[in-house]
Amino acid sequence: MLAAYADRMVVVDIGPGADQGDADVVLYDVLGLQHGDGKDLETAVKAHPGRVLALARELQPGLAARALAIGAITSVSLGADAEELADAVEAFADGHLEDGSQADLDNQAERRRQQGRDVNLSPRELDVLGLIVAGRSNEDVAAELYLSINTVKSVIRSVYRKIGVTSRSQAVAWGVEHGFPTGGTIDG
Missing domain, CATH: 1.10.10.10 (Winged helix-like DNA-binding domain superfamily/Winged helix DNA-binding domain)
Structure with missing residues (x-):
């Protein structure tokens, strides 16, 4: 999906057990939490603190909430088109989703709602x-x-x-x- 944006970013597929290197952003498909115990996400969060972006499934909002609880910083809908996803990845890499912006505040409110803090x-x-x-x-x-x-x-x-x-x-x-x-x- 992001291959069309090779001029803006380098996308590397890091399967289970692969070296995750020095990624600016790690995309994690929350579907992995449905079929696994979340250890792969925990590993990604430990290797890249503050740099994990969860790909959320709209029909399974609990998976995105679990990803946020484990340590993903924010989530973006897998239903987003390629350009929206590329823009979200760039904004996340540039720190714009943790800067007090409206997107940051909306994300914090969503995390509180999802985890019962609201x-x-x-x-x-x-x-x-x-x-x-x-x-x-x-x-x-x-x-x-x-x-x-x-x-x-x-x-x-x-x-x-x-x-x-x-x-x-x-x-x-x-x-x-x-x-x-x-x-x-x-x-x-």
Whole structure:
């Protein structure tokens, strides 16, 4: 898609295990998070801090949110045409998406929305909701976070109130929509 812009940028395909070199921008297709555990994205983020741009899938907004949570700086829709993508890559490489510009502010607001920060979930509430979305029972949450079962129930009630739901299944759906992983472990 970006090959037509060879006069503006050099595009290198870096498959799994390849040397990522000194890239100014690393494009990461969020579909990799659906089929993998995110270790490839973590590796890219560690090798290129502040330089990972996620290619978002509009029909799977939770994947873009997960990519942002893992460390991608921003996302651009895979539905963008080639010129829009090239412009976004150049803007990102030039730091224009982290400079207080409207695009930067919009992206920060979107990350907060996707990760539940716009509803003022506390770090504890984010942890509990993340474990619920991952399929843990209240007892599992209590054991994993070293909390009493009553504290877990109290935090869950607070989460429900803040995100505007009344049941566990609604909370799980909200969490999935906002990028919480649905299985595995939660880093706290």
